[in-house]
Amino acid sequence: MSGLAPASLALPKQLLALPAGAFITIEKLEQGGSLQARRLSTGAVQFYWRYANEGRTHREPLGPYDPVSPPKKLEPTSRGLSVAAARERCRQLSLKHTKLQGIGGLKEAKAIERRQYVADKEAAATRATHSLGKLLDDYVKHQANQGRISAREAKNLFDLHVVKAWPALAQTPASEITQDQVIDMLRRLTEQGKGRTSNKLRAYLRAAFQCAVDVRVTASIPVAFKAYAVQTNPAAQTRRDGRFDGADKRPLSADELRTYWHLIEKLPGLRGRCLRMHLLTGGQRIEQLVRLRWADVRADSITIHDTKGRPGRGPRAHTVPIIKAALRDLQGFERVGDHVFSTTKGVKPISGTTLSGWAAQAVGDAIEGFQLKRVRSGVETLLAANRISREIRGHVQSHGLTGIQARHYDGHDYMLEKREALELLAGELTGAVTRSKAAKPRRETASASLRTTR
Missing domain, CATH: 3.30.160 (Double Stranded RNA Binding Domain)
Structure with a gap:
């Protein structure tokens, strides 16, 4: 028709x-x-x-x-x-x-449009699987695989202050995140009065993006980061706020340390043993000490693994002498499972938060503003006041051991010097060492011992 x-x-x-x-x-x-x-x-x-x-x-x-x-x-x-x-x-x-x-007329043009549509759809799906949130997840996994304790803190910060606070940004392809968007995330925290958290988030964001940038030149970074196609680091172009950089250490004074010791000296059970071990080993980093394994315990020393330091270098073994005052508590732990500090028969260690909570409960209102992290800085301050050199304090607490000389040439284990420093600490806590002339030979011996090893 x-x-x-x-x-x-x-x-x-x-x-x-x-x-x-x-x-x-x-x-x-x-x-x-x-x-x-x-x-x-x-x-x-x-x-x-x-x-x-x-x-x-x-x-x-x-x-x-x-x-x-x-x-x-x-x-x-x-x-x-x-x-x-x-x-x-x-x-x-x-x-x-x-x-x-x-190009072949309308039919071919439509075929091209269909192919482009499919390609765009596939690209969108690929971008969705390589979002900012996925990048942060991969970074946390990478840090955890390296044994870094900071992986847990990074995950908590990302979950709370990126994924939950900025869900749309978390689903945005990581390669499209801009400096302005990073600044907005940081500014939100600063305006909430969380400047220190803002600086921490910036540091972790910068590290995560840098993995995606450096994957092309660093073989130790997993190839999964390559798929994010990140060309530049948007967090690296931001500036941290120096006002919030100083951690609130507020070292415990010598008198406060003695008060703390008297509060935990007779504390029974696992709590008392854990808290006394922490103090008598020199206030080691909490998260590292609680992961102590029986395989790293010797008759006169323990070895913990310091995961702080340069990325890619792996944990550094840090051996701490066990002085007589700490030996009884070490022998009091039930030797089962893998972990020493454990409430699960050694299956898994207690958390640093648990140990800090035990300490806070033991102290109560006896020390104003008490936090367990203040013990570490308090110990160093007390040792410094007793003329223990900065170098020996660094070996006791595993910090400041940088430079070519320390890493490559100085093979001395400093066990004698560390033991003397810890014995001095125990004496100061119990009152066995006083600020008198009688105490000076011990301090001079530690200094002399240091000189003879150089």
């Missing part, structure tokens, strides 16, 4: 009377091709533009026929097209087909 005039009054009836599956040519178009219609199995009438390309004919769907649309209306309605609107759509497609002849 062809040759129908566009203005024929019988056209609407003929369209609606089409049998299902049948095509009708409504008219040939001056621009090329023809306007056709077909009755679908659903009963609706569908318009098509029929055209030829490279010796083959094709039909391009235009939309359904709207029998109640004004006959001269050129814009589609919510129900479909008038005949005039279908004709106009054919004209537009014909012009587009002519312009696209250089």
Whole structure:
């Protein structure tokens, strides 16, 4: 059924009377091709533009026929097209087909568009799997695999102050994160009065992005970071706020340390043994000490593993002498499982938070503003006041041991010097050592011992 005039009054009836599956040519178009219609199995009438390309004919769907649309209306309605609107759509497609002849016409252009759509969709899916949140997860896993205690702190900061606080940013591809967005995350914390947390978050964000940047030049970084396609580090372009850099150590004074000792000296059970071991070994880093394993315990020393320091270097073994005052507590631990500081038969260690909580409960209100971390700085301050050199204090507490000389040339284990320093500490706590001339030979002996080893 062809040759129908566009203005024929019988056209609407003929369209609606089409049998299902049948095509009708409504008219040939001056621009090329023809306007056709077909009755679908659903009963609706569908318009098509029929055209030829490279010796083959094709039909391009235009939309359904709207029998109640004004006959001269050129814009589609919510129900479909008038005949005039279908004709106009054919004209537009014909012009587009002519312009696209250089790439194969309308059909090839649509194929290109489909391929691009699929590629864009796949790219979007790939980007979604390499979001900021995923990058931070991979960084935490990388740190944990290296045995770094900081992995737990990093995860907590990321979960609370990135994923939860900025869910849209967490789902954004890591390669698209900008400096301004990082600053917004940090500013939020600063405005909440959490400047120290802001600086910590910045440091961890910077480290995570740097893994994705350095993966191209550092073989020890897992290849998974390469897929993030991060070219620059947006966190590295920000500045930390120096006002919040100083950690609130507030070392315990000598009198406060003695008060603390008297509070835990007779504390029974596991709590007392753990707290006394922490103090009598020189206030070691809490998170490292609580992970002490029986495999690293000797008759006169323990070895803990210092995970602080340069990334990629791995934990550094730090051996601490066990003085007589601490030996009884060490022998009092139940020797089962792997871990010494444990409430689960050595299956897993207690957390640093648990040890800090035990200390806070033991102290109560006896020491104003008490925190277990203040013990470490208090011990160093007390040793310094007793003329123990900075170098020996560093060997006791495993800090400040940097430089080529310390890493490569100085092979002395400093066990004698560390033992003397810890015995002096115990004497100061119990009152066995006083600030009198009688105490000076011990301090001078430690200094002399240091000189003889150089």
